Amino acid sequence: MTERSKMDEIISRYADMVYRIALNNMKTRHDADDVFQEVFLRCVKCGRKKGDFESEEHLKAWLIRVTINCCNKFWSSGWRRHVVFGEEPSKLFEFPEENGIHEAMTSLPPKYRNVLHLFYFEDMAVKDIAEVLKVKEPAVRMQLTRGRAMLREKLKGEMLE
Structure with a gap:
């Protein structure tokens, strides 16, 4: 080849x-x-x-x-x-999804945005994300938890409008 x-x-x-x-x-x-x-x-x-x-x-x-x-x-x-x-x-840039998930994702700080993206959109395991980002697994789990909470809060505000 x-x-x-x-x-x-x-x-x-x-x-x-x-x-x-x-x-x-x-x-x-x-x-x-x-x-x-x-x-x-x-x-x-x-x-x-x-x-x-x-x-x-x-x-x-x-x-x-x-x-x-x-x-x-x-x-x-x-x-x-x-x-x-x-x-x-x-x-x-306008995201194609109308549900606001991508807009809410882009408003998150990069460390949460990247971990959430790799976990949900690239289907990577916590262990693999930790290796790629060169952080410890508990840090990835914490960033996932905090990122989800921030995302939930941002989406809740949009749902009420």
Whole structure:
């Protein structure tokens, strides 16, 4: 299998997951597109330097970690801190679901948002999330509990309106 066909296979298999995580963290399609591109560029560079990844789980965990790191890097960049938006960035993209779950998710702090996303949308176990995020399992369980409570509170306010 050639290097290009390996990368095409990786991109086709994990593109949706990487894009969902990027969109969950970035809140706009344009920024998520930038992160998506950066993640797979890094994958190409890393794949050529290190050879193939150890396993599918290792590749998936690496992609998740790199996606989250790219999002964090984007938000902490000097340019981003000094840009003034004409409109709130979270309002630039409208989520397809009408029930408000995604809007409520994007309003959570990143550590809760990422854990909830990985648990519910990527069907990852607590142990796997802890390994990917490099935190202890009790911390992941606590973030899930607190994130659910925050999400429940935000959705309760929307349900009353």
